[in-house]
Amino acid sequence: MARRSAFRNRLKRLLLGLPLAFVLLTTAQVLVLKWVDPVGSSFMAGRMLDAWMDGDWRYRVDYRWRADTAISRQLPLAVVAAEDQRFPEHHGFDIAAMQRAYQGNQRGRKIRGGSTISQQLAKNLFLWSGRSYVRKALEAWYTLLIETFWSKRRILEVYVNVVEFGDGVYGAEAAARRYYGMSAGKLGTAQAARLAAVLPNPKKYSAAKPGPYVQRRSRGIQRQMQRLGGPSYLDDCCRR
Template structure:
């Protein structure tokens, strides 16, 4: 083969490599999410980012607080409170709540308070695999992981992972760590009011405190308790099985 043929051959191999690389990445993400249907993740991307942030700031004493608990070891009131607070259509949508998205778009277009429409599935994808931010690239990757999660995991697994990786305070991740830190009890012993208070801080867990709830968190806690009853209480979770 002459020099020209060798160059053409290398060029074809390069093109094939460039075409196969995205397919390989997609396949790896499918395998990653499929494995996590049964294997409990020891940490999340958000946990890793927070620990790195502490190291960069020279805070050698900072420690994450996190301990995995299976869903049956968590008071049913907490996943119920999260659904009531964050995503009341969780059992009906397939990862994206189009009705909530349209309401958020209309509210934001009117110049009202900024309104989000992320589902529990989207938040699980973001917390577990991604980084904070609002870039279109991150949102696109989040959407892909959301599709995978909804396709490969049952709804109860999504809830289980979410309540174990959600941040309930600076460095406090998951239901059990939050229950121990703020109420001195196991996640299985959380009351409905305590679960509602934890759910109330989820929009901004470093701004709002479950330990010392201000007027906003108190109002939101009461509203979540009302919504928990309105959607059918613990019986609502049985419909997700």
């Protein structure tokens, strides 16, 4: 009886300790990356694993980290114009955009989702693709941590470095070299807008050979960049 009671007590302490361990581990992950540039992301690891499972052992992702000062200011603006125009204002979750997305889905309309750049970064950096309540809950938790501990500038810097701009092409520098033969610091407005235009589905849409959808979306992003006021729109929240 005593042995059974001791086992139950140990099990209880273990179960009570798991949530605390999860909080400490995930918080440490986010805090470290506040100062340390990531060597990769969960999405990159998943893509390499897929290739290796298909027998392509030579496959490597194209990822080259660059500090935000080495990336054209047009690209963060283009990403914000395309994906999350209220990025400087919200704290990780755009409730109005989420409501519009939900209402559109209920009516059967295909519209842009309500995820913010912070949410997309949380998913790309720490989680996996797909849809499940568990992943969405983890995404929300990591988003909260990112917005709590990182500056808006750091969020944008990491996002434009790890987001996928084409199959296996991750980040501004790899995309600029692959598609335009230049460094990310030299990207112009049109080039940045075209990269942002493929973000809904970088495996389907191409920045190198843009079809009608990418061309049309790219022009719309450029117009929105002008309406926002150019790169100065991000100065208050993301001052260099």
